[in-house]
Amino acid sequence: MGSSKQLAAAVVVSFALLMAATCQAGAVGPYYHPPNPSTCGLKVGYYNDKCPHAEDIVKGVVGAAVMRDPGVGAGLIRMLFHDCFVEGCDASVLLDPTPFNPQPEKLGPPNNPSLRGFEVIDAAKYAVEMACPSVVSCADIIAFAARDASFFLSDRRVAFDMPAGRLDGRYSNASRTLDFLPPPKFNLGQLVANFAVKGLSVEDMVVLSGSHTVGRSHCSSFVPDRLAVPSDIDPSLAASLRSQCPASPSSSNDPTVVQDVVTPNKLDNQYYKNVLAHKALFTSDASLLSSPATAKMVVDNANIPGWWEDQFKKAMVKMASVEVKTGSNGEVRRNCRAVNHY
Ligand code: HEM
Numbered sequence: 001m002g003s004s005k006q007l008a009a010a011v012v013v014s015f016a017l018l019m020a021a022t023c024q025a026g027a028v029g030p031y032y033h034p035p036n037p038s039t040c041g042l043k044v045g046y047y048n049d050k051c052p053h054a055e056d057i058v059k060g061v062v063g064a065a066v067m068r069d070p071g072v073g074a075g076l077i078r079m080l081f082h083d084c085f086v087e088g089c090d091a092s093v094l095l096d097p098t099p100f101n102p103q104p105e106k107l108g109p110p111n112n113p114s115l116r117g118f119e120v121i122d123a124a125k126y127a128v129e130m131a132c133p134s135v136v137s138c139a140d141i142i143a144f145a146a147r148d149a150s151f152f153l154s155d156r157r158v159a160f161d162m163p164a165g166r167l168d169g170r171y172s173n174a175s176r177t178l179d180f181l182p183p184p185k186f187n188l189g190q191l192v193a194n195f196a197v198k199g200l201s202v203e204d205m206v207v208l209s210g211s212h213t214v215g216r217s218h219c220s221s222f223v224p225d226r227l228a229v230p231s232d233i234d235p236s237l238a239a240s241l242r243s244q245c246p247a248s249p250s251s252s253n254d255p256t257v258v259q260d261v262v263t264p265n266k267l268d269n270q271y272y273k274n275v276l277a278h279k280a281l282f283t284s285d286a287s288l289l290s291s292p293a294t295a296k297m298v299v300d301n302a303n304i305p306g307w308w309e310d311q312f313k314k315a316m317v318k319m320a321s322v323e324v325k326t327g328s329n330g331e332v333r334r335n336c337r338a339v340n341h342y
């Protein structure tokens with residue numbers, strides 16, 4: 001397939017870009033130090049003195065919501081990704097349309113109609129505002145909620161600290177979602193380059209793709225390039241998917257299917273076993289086998305107990321630091337759906 005070469009080329013590009021975007025770059029000058037992607041000005045326990053129960057409150061709301069509907073937990077994990085890749089982790093994905101900004105990110109094709117969990121963020125924000133008004137940012141609530149959803153969906157195996165101190169942004173533009181969120185038809189080289197733009201490595205990309213071990217996908221996300229044309233997808237899975245999906249999904253006829261047919265609601269390493277068995281939905285999932293380096297990562301994640309979970313915790317923290325606003329370039333929104341009015 002020549003994809004090893006393609007991957008090598010993408011890796012070279014990623015080196016040039018690495019560190020470029022993991023944190024909001026400060027002014028470049030004689031005293032400039034590259035941002036430390038492990039912290040990026042964020043701090044574990046950031047609200048300990050400002051709002052001591054903030055993290056517990058979010059966790060309570062998320063736990064109850066995931067208990068009621070595990071799908072919403074999947075939505076919250078995906079929400080962190082979709083927030084962070086567009087304008088950085090600044091809750092720009094939460095802003096509702098207004099007459100002044102009729103097309104925010106939320107309405108971009110990668111988010112609309114598939115992104116879910118917005119009401120959980122609203123409920124968490126409401127509860128946190130009752131305790132400490134105007135202190136806890138919506139961007140931090142998204143990061144905590146994704147962390148907590150991971151915890152509950154993994155039967156408490158994926159537990160980690162999430163640094164905080166993000167500010168909320170005031171700019172949200174639907175067209176940016178198409179510039180930065182990778183479509184499911186991407187091949188390996190395209191995925192690697194897409195993550196590199198955000199300062200994330202090949203391994204981060206492979207490890208974070210493991211979130212496709214939970215949640216659902218619309219038929220339109222995989223029918224055109226996986227079922228309508230020859231693909232490597234396992235024939236029995238293909239048959240099952242054909243029975244659930246129309247031959248040409250449309251906006252009025254676009255059902256959803258589970259992403260992991262073995263353990264659909266459990267955040268575990270089953271995704272990698274599915275990829276190896278050609279039982280993954282997307283071209284992007286299958287492409288992880290198209291270079292020796294990424295195929296080895298898939299095998300390790302599938303076979304070494306606890307390995308994926310450890311990598312996933314670190315990768316989530318790293319993704320949650322992409323282009324964060326921690327200085328004076330943001331605000332703590334009072335309502336997660338609207339920018340503050342002064
Ligand atoms: C590597 C590139 C990625 C691609 C191409 C991709 C693509 C997709 C697509 C097309 C869907 C289905 C949307 C639908 O049709 O309803 C989906 C679902 C999902 N994605 Fe990804 N994704 C990627 C990476 C990630 C990352 C980094 C995360 C989080 C860390 C993530 C978490 C999820 C989750 C949890 C769902 C299920 C959501 C739900 O059930 O509501 N994905 N992804």
Ligand SMILES: *[C@@H]1O[C@H](CO)[C@@H](O)[C@H](O)[C@H]1NC(C)=O
Nearest residue numbers: 100101102172173174175176
């Ligand atoms: C959003 O982006 C598009 C395309 O880049 C641009 O034409 C448009 O003016 C932007 N909208 C806002 C509200 O900034």
